[in-house]
Amino acid sequence: MSTTAAMEMRMESQVASNAVSTDTVICLGPWYADAPVDHLQPLLDVLREALGDRATSTLIAYPVSDPEAASWHQDGLSLQPYSSIASMHTLTVQTAAAYLSLYEVIRAHDASCGMLLGAEAHSLSPAAIRGLLDAVLTEQADVALPRYSIGQHDGLINAAILHPLTRALFGVRNAFPMALDLALSTRAAERMAAAAQQQTAAGQPDGLLWPTVEAAAAGFSVADVSAGVREIPHPSTADLATILGTLTASLFAEIETKASYWQRTRPPAVMHSINSVPDVNLPAPPVSPEETSELIESFRIGYGNLHELWSLVLPPQTLLGLKHLSRLPAESFTMPDTLWVRIVYDFVLAHRLRTINRGHLLGALTPLYLAWVASHIQANSNAENPPEATARAFEADKPYLVSRWRWPDRFNP
Incomplete structure (x- = not known):
């Protein structure tokens, strides 16, 4: 048995043994692995305010390397450890392994909604987190992605290629198809986990997935949720060619895999536009x-x-x-x-x-x-x-x- 398969089975066994009834699972990504409480505290404060009455039916899963780590509670929040094969991608984006981890925790707890939070998630407003969860739990969207407020000179790979290409070929108009944070319905999480399993089985747990593309191909509904200003973590590599090559290689491969879908004329994906936080027009820094x-x-x-x-x-x-x-x-x-x-x-x-x-x-x-x-x-x-x-x-x-x-x-x- 491969190391990846063994870790996945151990993770599934762990979450199943701790299973409790809950509506929502929030998975913290590998950026929070083995983090001390004081490091998590800013994010926990935001989550507490965002969840409100939902806190009692929400489980926060945090990644650990010690399979014997204990669950704990803090001011109405329930936190449970999980073992993940996910590592910190150089682009600070969610990977195949992260989607697989999320689905295993969702399935173990029979939850109806799952959320992945990226690095620096404490900079999200409580209203933005609440809006993403509401899109799935109340508006019945399958995939909810945030619409960050960024400057005119920020996120230009997204503006030049990622957004227009996914919009043109797959009919999804989300501003950020490769967002750092997102919420998923159970069936969307299962679909993403199936795609992730293909990556991890091929020895690519750090492979990138495109939730809007999977949603469009499956006929799922998608939500674009205003999230306001968020701290965007810098990639660990400053090499533009590497960043551009990694993102485009992943998207181009996805386009090839789903060619039979996008070549046919189809109605646009069912979209929900949710304005949970006012959009902010950030001034662009002057370029000489x-x-x-x-x-x-x-x-x-x-x-x-x-x-x-x-x-x-x-x-x-x-x-x-x-x-x-x-x-x-x-x-x-x-x-x-x-x-x-x-x-x-x-x-x-x-x-x-x-x-x-x-x-x-x-x-x-x-x-x-x-x-x-x-x-x-x-x-x-x-x-x-x-x-x-x-x-x-x-x-x-x-x-x-x-x-x-x-x-x-x-x-x-």
């Missing part, structure tokens, strides 16, 4: 012309070094657009949404076809992404929200990806 010029120069260097590789992935018309972009002066540098969408869609296809080594492919996306970032910064003075315009462009051009996916040779240079 020099900083923008550095982004543009990184793209130009990439154009010079990677043009031959890009020509294996991108059609001639797109390459012509990049050639024009590389010659624009910094003050008028703008990447059209139509160009960016085609670039991303062609990289999705090249990932599927293994046109080139996947690591090299995703590395070659970085300077193109930096060009989008520079364009995004230049466009922030416009009245329209640039990320929203980008998302609509992805939706409008979805037929291009469908056609290329079905008949890739037709579009080859």
Whole structure:
């Protein structure tokens, strides 16, 4: 028996032996493993206020390395240890192992709602946590994801790729498809655990999952819950290429796995929009012309070094657009949404076809992404929200990806 399987069985045995009737399970992620009480206290204070009368029917599960650790109570909160195979991902996001842990605890306690909380969760407002739980327990949503209030220059990988791509292909409009925190119904937790089991069985407990994508494929309802301002933990790696490559590799693989779903025209996923916390318009920190010029120069260097590789992935018309972009002066540098969408869609296809080594492919996306970032910064003075315009462009051009996916040779240079 593998180490992973043995740990999963031990975890299941442990939670089953301590099973009590409860409605809601809140699982703290690996960031809280073996944490002393004083470290947990800020989060427990927030949870106590968020839960109110629900505290008596809620179990808070915290990860430990000692299987003999005891349950404990504090001012109406019930805390129970669980053994998890989850580790702290370098991107500080929830992993396959975390979803598996959550479902095992839910099943052991016959709960109807489960929640995963990420690092720095004490910075969530009680109203935000309550809103996520209400979305599942009251509004009958299967997946509830928070809509964080962030600055215009924050979360740009999400704005450029993750949100518009999942929205265009799977019809889910959640602002953050790879959120740090979320709530799930029992059947959604079971679905996520099944997907997680595939990852852990393949020796990838740190694999990333996409709850909105799973929900769309299963016909589950989804909620977008305003969460206000939250501290976003910084990845343990500052390497942009690694961050971008990890996220896009996971999403591109998910797109390939569920190709039969998104190629068909379907109604949008059932959505609940819950405004539990007022959205906050955070001021964007000023970006100097020099900083923008550095982004543009990184793209130009990439154009010079990677043009031959890009020509294996991108059609001639797109390459012509990049050639024009590389010659624009910094003050008028703008990447059209139509160009960016085609670039991303062609990289999705090249990932599927293994046109080139996947690591090299995703590395070659970085300077193109930096060009989008520079364009995004230049466009922030416009009245329209640039990320929203980008998302609509992805939706409008979805037929291009469908056609290329079905008949890739037709579009080859």
